[in-house]
Amino acid sequence: MVLITGIAALSLNVILPSLPSIAEDFDADYAVVATAVSGYLALTGILQLVLGPLSDRYGRRPVLLITGAIFLVATAGCLFAPNIAIFLACRMAQSAVASGLVLSRAIVRDMVPPREAASLLGYVTMGMSIVPMIGPMVGGILDETFGWRSVFLFSLVSGAAVLALVWADLGETNARPSESLVDQFRQYPTLLGSRPFWGYALTASFGSGVFYAFLGGAPWVASEILGMSPSELGFYFGMPAVGYLVGNFLSGRYASRVGLTGMMLVGGIITALAVAIVAGLFLAGIAGPLGFFSAMALTGVGNGLVLPSANAGVVSVKPDLAGSASGLAGCLMIGGGAVLSVAAGALVGSSAGALGLAWLMLASAVLSVIATLDLRRGNAL
Template identity: 50%
Template sequence: MTTSRDAAGKPARPRSPHILTLVIATASSALAMNVFLPSLPSIARDLDTDYAVVQLMVSIYLFATAGLQLFIGPASDRLGRRPVLLACLAIFVASSLLAVFVQTIETLLVLRFFQAFAAGGMVISRAVVRDTVDSDEAASRIGYITMGMALVPMIAPAFGGVLDEYYGWRATFILTLVYGVVAVLVVWLDLNETNQSPTRSIGAQFRVYPELVGSRRFWSYTLTAAFTAGAFFAFLGGGPYVASAMLGIGPSAYGFYFVLVSIGYMAGNYMTARFSTRIGRNTLMIAGNVAATAGGFIGVALFALGFDHPVSLFLPTGLVGIGNGMSLPTAYAGIVSVRPKLAGSASGLGGAIQMGGGALLSILAGALLSPTSGPYPLFAVMIASSSLAICATLYGMRIERIAGPSGGSGGRSSP
């Protein structure tokens, strides 16, 4: 295959799809994760099961997302970004359709696994960015993508809560079905193939995982992303219980209060997109997780002072959202830039570790909460996770002091 070259004689990068295309593809996973959260109590009542069992809809989705990314990334490196993304979205559409008619919680949990194929949007969009722009621009572009994507989790719980109250919880899966069809059409029409150097086999891609695992930079970025997102996933696991059982708010109210979290996430994304090239990755990641840690402590203080109000739960979590918005795009850009030729595999492996850790923290937060515990275990998990993210970033900064900064263009390997 002949590689086209630019005016300077360097290999030309492929055409980048419209940023809205990447936003829509990426947001499919966020929609499937968030839209049904206000309906968890309703699903438990309708399917005659315990809340703890229904909460597995969150955990299974996160674990499935983690595992699937291990395969989606290498598959896109071998088979191409476009066909793999379209296949993932098609499975997402089919499972959403079947979920509308489900009659048992066991079947619904199985379909939640297949809905997790929406993770292809996250993995492949990051790889497409790395295919089409250099490392210095990747954090900014990913920041804009996630800022636009944040609109979906901002409005999804609110829509989900309203749909639940007026039409029942199954209507939320109709929403994911319609969104998935739109995503397939948009990707089909706009996403050209950006992987100009496909690998020889998928097995070869799995054999490069040790190369990534042996990179200290990869671990610093991946652990930063995992613990940063872990604070938010802990809220997804325990927040609905605190809101319904301790604060007594219904599905639609939960959805509207959740907007505070999404606004925070969007604000953090904007700061990343606007300032990442000026102040650097490490500063953004540290600042973001300091904000998230502060949010957890503020939540503890508000409830300890007797302010038992939804704002005491959602406003501090909004600070966690700001922290996620500042730290995650930057960490993602670092993950796919450690070995640029392995961008898909790096995105998949890094995302798998992040989502797997998030699933564990989601389960932990839910398990620690009880009618007598108050919201404090939830905030404790969020504080601990954000603090560990700071430690991971500091570890990466130490590597840079010892080994020097990694090559922005990916021209050489980094430790």
């Protein structure tokens, strides 16, 4: 579970320090190249609407194997792309690896009840958080040493290793596959009409939205305002992942005792306070690399508390629809993340600058807390 979610996280963020190099190599506008992140996120969200029901109908294992193979072909296409159009097309196809994100939640829920699922997901994502911690660091070093294409060679080798492990070691956990894929899609209104589902899904979406907005705007802020090199950016990008690691560890230890909404509320408040610190630093004109990324590390702690419990709640509202629920919630999370990523990129490039990015992240954090409070007023797990 750690590795299949980790390879999806690696594919998203390992290229972040290389975006300026890719734009220069293809002689393309940075805004166009940035769709390698925002477009990837958008397609990842759409795919999760399909991957969840497919896994409920045909099983988790075959979906993971097929999407893993697609990811390898697409990564090879990025590695050898002769122009920006082919590069972006292959980059979008890489989003097939999103199956690791959506199905890991369903696989865990297949095996254990809600509170245990939150605890187990905390430990799974704690291990997985190592990947976004080292991914940008490795990407930045590879870019400066061998060029940006070496980043995709690294992804290709890593993806092949994970696919081989899934083939050899992952058994099927969906003991009760649905009888019809059409009937499976027809179950979506059941989820959409569930207030608890929306509470958990919106908490996760707005909570993770803070990080996606950060992904969209931080590379520009780091290079243009803070004057950081790709390797420096890769190093500092690991700090939010360190915070996420800590938050996941705490979720693993305490989620089964505190409960899902309790963990979500504490995490949401920590995230909002951390982003308020970011806004204060830029308002005071004293933001530097260490201060900016240290505050973002604290948002990582908050997300590490929020997301395991929110994701466990999502797949527990209707246990027989765990794959579909995970896919639908993932679509909301990633799709919303894509919107926030694009908005952040536009804001930092405008007169709003870094402060605009901070306000956008703060709004997302506050909305996450509001969603949790509304959920606590109803029936929550």
